[in-house]
Amino acid sequence: MKYIIIGNGVSSVGAIEAIRKNDKTGSITVFTDEKFPCYGRPLISYYLEGKTSTDKMSYRGGNFYKDNNVTLKLGAAITKIDPTSKTVTAGGKEYAYGKLLVATGSSPFVPPTPGYDRVKNKFTFIRLSDALAIEKHVGADKRALIIGAGLTGLKCAEGLYGRVGKITVVDMADRVLPAVTDSDASGIVRAHLESKGMEFFLSDSVAEYEENAAVLKSGRRIEFDILITSVGVRPNVSLVADAGGAVEIPTETGRPIRGIVVDETQLTTLPDVYAAGDCTLSYDVTVGCARMLALQPNAYLQGETAGNAMSGGVTFRRDYLPVNAGGFLGLHMITAGSYVGDAITANADGAFRRFFVKDDRLTGFILIGGYDRAGILTDMIRKRTPVSNVDFEEMIKQPALGALGMDYVRAVLGK
């Protein structure tokens, strides 16, 4: 079998590891337009912060591609998929595939704003090359303006903290981290970052850029030396769309959501063409519909599922849900699921702990500053464990296997 994979993020690695379990001899060729073997993409902020280095960022170590007999083509963008002749095109040359995986990830969205072209030091924040380029412009006298107070925007702010003199964040939303917090949790994060000297302008956006300044809709003018736009990502669907594959699904609001449409084995609507990771739509069990879940755990698991399906292996049944973990300058949080249903707050020892329960199921949680064993809660959401079967009072104080009952404990830990 001839396997071709477009992209070398973690979904690509998940696919390679799965394929090689089932097929030791088939040829695997990976194309990427980046210049590096797979690295932990979220690590680019840790890199800026000085908490990791390029040699430690390699996701699977130096010999991964060689050991798995994979041909890695760096700096090689695929420009076309032809599902009829079963070929892909890179640099004007055609390559034939038996099974194809599209693992193209997502691209940062830059809202069209007058004057943006005039800004000299402007960046997005998604690739290692972005972090390396930003690093060339840092300094104690430099002012950074970050557009976007979501996870990547704030991670970028954390990365730059201590490396520039001033950090200002602007977002259209009325709070920071709108996708993963409620207003109380968001307030805690914002207050923490403000206490570190960051400045936020929320419910506002840029009306126009000058070379070294932004004029906001509110009229405020912010001067900067470095501009980073991090307002969100769009799935890279164009190769599949051009080849005639489905890349959106309708919604009740009338506005379709975009992302490569896949089945539970990650097969697209094109024969022998699979897709995984940020470029696809995932079924989120906590809301009961498909959406874009641009998160690394999902990307790996989908890549693995695709790899197994492509090479005739067994695919695990997977339930996807948003799970986020990370810190912002010493304030650590884990969040999961969706915040629907009844909110139960169980703050303790200075930690913010809020749980959401609907129809006797845990649908989501927000834990800031204390989240020991949080994965037990994530598993409850994933498995849709009835809350009434659990010692929930204990569970929200301190997640523990015992709260799930001794039968479960024996099944998991006993012989």
Added chain:
Amino acid sequence: MKRVYVNEEWCLGCRLCEYWCVFSASGEKHFPFAFDGGAKPPAGIRVESAGGINFAVNCRHCDDPLCMKSCISGALSRDDHGAIRIDKAKCVGCHTCIAMCPYGCIVSGGESMPIKKCQLCASRDYTPQCVSHCPAGAIVFEEE
């Protein structure tokens, strides 16, 4: 592969296993030295109590290790003995693995420090010290 299993009916709840685990992971020669720097359990094993029953919870070194498949930096991997191991140099302490382990078997190492988890006592010849020193025989190391 060989895994650590519990016989909860024998567990005294004495938590000696937790201390042996910290000692084992420390690499120290003498037991008290492991705790000099203020190290406190749990690390790779922890004792739970529920309704008067005690039992030790240890990493399952899962066939489908969600921790490893979710790690943002590739710091978790499976070694030749089947153990899921942490590469302390690569871990950035993001705690995605804590959010994903269904059994709560990964422990924070503190701010910007690598996480702690059961390494199956790889540095002690894969002889789990929790098992060797349990006075009650409440944890065993056996093939499935």
